């Protein structure tokens with residue numbers, strides 16, 4: 576991996592992807608409220624305090640052993656935080672595991688697709704040899720659609736949580 580990869584501001588047609596910071600916690604607690612978001616990914620809506628702690632840890636940008644780079648962006652639309660996209664880049668891969676979450680009230684408008692596409696383009700630009708992967712619950716059709724828009728395809732391999740591994744090996748073959 577190229578050293579010191581850090582999330583940077585990304586702009587798309589409708590959104591700004593801001594590198595995640597602790598100051599996003601209060602607004603994101605509102606965006607991530609509800610129960611539907613957690614149907615396939617597990618967990619529950621975090622409080623603002625929980626997010627503050629999580630974001631403080633994530634915005635360090637790498638794991639303590641330096642083997643992973645953590646890239647997190649808040650999706651902002653007209654001054655509101657509506658979701659996030661993230662990439663975990665393995666130092667010895669280079670593999671980048673990506674994920675996306677959009678608040679319930681902002682779903683179904685192409686936000687995840689637009690934000691994830693911009694993140695994938697950013698990753699491929701900054702790390703041309705990157706292999707992009709994702710773990711997706713087999714019934715999570717919305718997430719599968721987002722993945723397909725990035726050129727990812729299901730591999731038929733499942734992890735211990737029952738999520739299928741997707742990657743861009745067909746795109747880059």
Ligand SMILES: CC(C)(COP(=O)(O)OP(=O)(O)OC[C@H]1O[C@@H](n2cnc3c(N)ncnc32)[C@H](O)[C@@H]1OP(=O)(O)O)[C@@H](O)C(=O)NCCC(=O)NCCS
Pocket residue numbers: 611612613615616674675676677678681682683684685686687688689709710711712715716717718720721
């Ligand atoms: C997955 C998720 C991020 C999609 O966000 P979104 O902004 O609504 O996605 P988009 O509007 O870009 O839509 C993406 C595709 O999913 C489809 N879709 C959206 N909501 C859907 C739903 N409830 N059921 C089935 N398909 C759905 C859209 O039609 C679109 O497909 P198309 O482009 O092939 O027509 C959002 O549903 C979410 O946050 N879910 C909970 C968290 C999660 O599961 N994250 C994925 C972890 S891998």
